[in-house]
Amino acid sequence: MLFEQIRADLTAATKAQDKLRQRTLRSVIAAVQEASVSGEEARELTDDEVRAVVKAQVKRRHDAADAFDSGGRSDRADDERAEIAVLETYLPAALTDDDVEAIVTDVLVANEFTTRADMGRAMKAVNEVIAGRADGRRVAELVKSQLT
Numbered sequence: 001m002l003f004e005q006i007r008a009d010l011t012a013a014t015k016a017q018d019k020l021r022q023r024t025l026r027s028v029i030a031a032v033q034e035a036s037v038s039g040e041e042a043r044e045l046t047d048d049e050v051r052a053v054v055k056a057q058v059k060r061r062h063d064a065a066d067a068f069d070s071g072g073r074s075d076r077a078d079d080e081r082a083e084i085a086v087l088e089t090y091l092p093a094a095l096t097d098d099d100v101e102a103i104v105t106d107v108l109v110a111n112e113f114t115t116r117a118d119m120g121r122a123m124k125a126v127n128e129v130i131a132g133r134a135d136g137r138r139v140a141e142l143v144k145s146q147l148t
Helices: 001-016 018-038 045-069 074-088 097-110 116-130 135-146
Strands: none
Touching: 001 018, 001 045, 018 074, 045 074, 074 135, 097 116, 097 135, 116 135
């Protein structure tokens, strides 16, 4: 499971005295543990749920890097980007724009989605195929542009 892999990687980073990986993986483990107890009762998260937590951590770091850049703290922004690089190793490879466009086209044709009224159903069908491997806004733009 992904969470066990993250824990094992933390142990390896600790032994290698890799401070960046240690700091990053500790924060992810804390976020996963927090998410696992945030319901009615504590439970172990699935790999998809762990990936969602990691993806949220990546987004948080992107936002922080942008804030540091606008505040003139490029050193801190670089630290955030280095943590993003560590986190992205636990996410599936991102799709290229051409791949996303091809998937959107295929799903829309296969399900006969043609009008803007089909937008919600089309997005649901496309997101099942893309499964978080592309930016949601970009996907929505492509779906919207292909629906007439």
